[in-house]
Amino acid sequence: MNDAAMDAETENQIAGWRAAILRGRAVDAADAGELEGHLREQVADLETAGLSGDEAFLIAVKRLGEVDALTAEYAREHSDRLWKQLAISRTDDEPRQPLVVMLVFAALAAVLIQVGRLLADIPGTDGMWFVRDLGLFVLPVLAAYFAVLRRMPVATALALFAVVAALAAAVTLFPFEPDSATGILVAIHLPIVLWFVVGVAYVGGDLRSSTRRMDFIRFTGEWVIYYALIALGGAVLLGLTSLILAPIAPDAIDDVMSWVLPSGAAGAAIVAAWLVEAKKSVIENLAPVLTAIFTPLFAIMLLVAAVGYAAVGIGREFDRDLLVVFDVLLLVVLGLVVYGISARDSGRAIRTMDVLRLVAVVAAIVLDVLVLVSMLARVGEFGFTANRVAALGLNVLLLVNLAVTAYLIARVLQGRPAVHVERWQTGYLPVFAGWVLLMVVALPPVFAFA
Amino acid sequence: MNIDKDLVAAMATPLVLAILVEGENYGYAILKRVRELSGGELEWTDGMLYPLLHRLDRLGYVSTEWGASPEGRRRKYYEITETGRAQLAEQRRQWDTATRTLGGLWGLAAPAGA
Numbered sequence: 010m011n012d013a014a015m016d017a018e019t020e021n022q023i024a025g026w027r028a029a030i031l032r033g034r035a036v037d038a039a040d041a042g043e044l045e046g047h048l049r050e051q052v053a054d055l056e057t058a059g060l061s062g063d064e065a066f067l068i069a070v071k072r073l074g075e076v077d078a079l080t081a082e083y084a085r086e087h088s089d090r091l092w093k094q095l096a097i098s099r100t101d102d103e104p105r106q107p108l109v110v111m112l113v114f115a116a117l118a119a120v121l122i123q124v125g126r127l128l129a130d131i132p133g134t135d136g137m138w139f140v141r142d143l144g145l146f147v148l149p150v151l152a153a154y155f156a157v158l159r160r161m162p163v164a165t166a167l168a169l170f171a172v173v174a175a176l177a178a179a180v181t182l183f184p185f186e187p188d189s190a191t192g193i194l195v196a197i198h199l200p201i202v203l204w205f206v207v208g209v210a211y212v213g214g215d216l217r218s219s220t221r222r223m224d225f226i227r228f229t230g231e232w233v234i235y236y237a238l239i240a241l242g243g244a245v246l247l248g249l250t251s252l253i254l255a256p257i258a259p260d261a262i263d264d265v266m267s268w269v270l271p272s273g274a275a276g277a278a279i280v281a282a283w284l285v286e287a288k289k290s291v292i293e294n295l296a297p298v299l300t301a302i303f304t305p306l307f308a309i310m311l312l313v314a315a316v317g318y319a320a321v322g323i324g325r326e327f328d329r330d331l332l333v334v335f336d337v338l339l340l341v342v343l344g345l346v347v348y349g350i351s352a353r354d355s356g357r358a359i360r361t362m363d364v365l366r367l368v369a370v371v372a373a374i375v376l377d378v379l380v381l382v383s384m385l386a387r388v389g390e391f392g393f394t395a396n397r398v399a400a401l402g403l404n405v406l407l408l409v410n411l412a413v414t415a416y417l418i419a420r421v422l423q424g425r426p427a428v429h430v431e432r433w434q435t436g437y438l439p440v441f442a443g444w445v446l447l448m449v450v451a452l453p454p455v456f457a458f459a
Numbered sequence: 460m461n462i463d464k465d466l467v468a469a470m471a472t473p474l475v476l477a478i479l480v481e482g483e484n485y486g487y488a489i490l491k492r493v494r495e496l497s498g499g500e501l502e503w504t505d506g507m508l509y510p511l512l513h514r515l516d517r518l519g520y521v522s523t524e525w526g527a528s529p530e531g532r533r534r535k536y537y538e539i540t541e542t543g544r545a546q547l548a549e550q551r552r553q554w555d556t557a558t559r560t561l562g563g564l565w566g567l568a569a570p571a572g573a
Binding site for chain 1: 487532
């Protein structure tokens with residue numbers, strides 16, 4: 010009846026079985042321990058009923074289920090583990106994405122961006138439209154790549170295409186004034202709108218699933234990391250190229266730059282997405298690690314900033330550039346929190362990290378409130394401009410999100426499940442999407458394209 | 460009798476939650492209780508219970524605690540939470556409707572007061 014009674018043979022078999030379920034990495038050591046406990050009790054019960062150790066083991070293992078089916082089920086439930094190590098069962102039912110498809114789409118993006126650049130270079134035209142429409146040359150290609158990869162239904166794909174076409178038509182036909190503020194705002198917001206289009210393609214049109222949306226948030230984070238790494242490599246390559254060319258063909262440097270740089274940057278967007286998906290690599294756990302390193306550092310930085318600004322006051326010098334910095338900072342904090350929460354292992358949640366997250370979010374709220382107060386004062390004094398509407402809106406959206414996030418993290422600290430934080434964030438995505446869309450299609454006409 | 464896989468899957472959550480209402484319990488004992496209740500007719504791949512329990516944990520329907528078996532082996536205990544009880548009540552309403560509806564068609568007595 011007890012463990013000691015199991016003979017060496019059975020012990021060996023159990024050890025082999027345990028190694029097999031751990032292999033896929035969807036089952037962690039604690040889960041394996043739980044399953045092993047189950048197996049042992051079952052074996053013991055069967056032995057009590059008169060079976061030999063060998064027979065008992067065979068039946069107990071059969072009752073637990075095929076190792077593959079079992080680990081696949083764990084992978085479904087713990088998709089974060091799957092996300093970290095995309096090793097399981099993919100090889101059987103889904104062939105690895107063909108490299109060729111990725112290369113075709115990367116080449117397409119690289120060519121399109123050159124077409125755009127050459128069009129913008131035609132003398133007598135205002136090149137500003139190219140800056141504004143830059144995203145349109147790359148991100149729809151990425152969306153199309155995912156639409157193909159996910160075998161999206163034709164109707165959904167066409168609808169998505171229509172949305173992109175309508176956006177392209179709108180920003181092209183809008184009669185922006187030269188150096189207009191709304192034009193710059195469109196240049197900032199259009200890529201984000203298009204990123205949401207990529208998101209729709211990424212989840213294969215399955216918009217309602219909170220898990221899929223969370224996958225997209227993770228994808229976004231990892232894509233940024235991969236893209237940054239590729240960009241670093243590209244910068245080294247181009248830097249060395251120009252140094253090498255300088256003595257022999259100094260005139261060629263500009264040509265190389267204007268051909269290789271945009272195409273490389275556009276193609277890299279697709280390559281980075283492919284890397285995230287295919288997990289070709291060594292750096293699969295990078296995002297959670299980075300989150301763990303930077304959450305405490307950002308918490309300290311935000312705390313200092315919040316105390317500092319609260320003491321000194323935000324002042325009249327608060328200009329647009331600083332505002333952008335603040336908004337980026339708040340978004341980064343949100344990203345760190347969402348990432349950290351989604352990567353935390355419910356079995357071994359680290360309370361300190363949750364406390365740090367709460368500190369970071371509360372400090373971010375303080376900063377956001379300070380910014381909002383200063384902006385409202387300005388609006389009261391000088392009235393609304395396109396820039397102020399954009400800034401005010403985003404900060405209100407962030408404030409609402411951060412406030413609820415802080416509340417939910419506090420609940421997590423009281424022992425409530427972290428899934429609510431994820432749900433809140435994934436549920437909030439449409440709000441962000443709607444807002445950036447408004448910024449692109451509604452704001453310019455309202456402010457007469459000034 | 461071979462019960463359809465989808466039906467077993469649909470029953471799994473309320474069944475496990477209802478067993479946990481009887482008191483805190485651990486995996487193997489929960490499965491033994493399932494066998495006992497169904498008279499062995501509800502065949503369930505044992506291992507699948509655990510991913511289900513983990514899902515219930517993630518959704519906050521159960522809380523977990525590590526304890527030890529009499530032999531000193533680590534054992535994970537599951538306890539139903541208030542949210543879990545509310546969820547069970549909701550599922551029970553749905554199952555009542557389902558059985559009442561089918562019972563009406565098949566001329567079975569509707570489960571009284573349930």
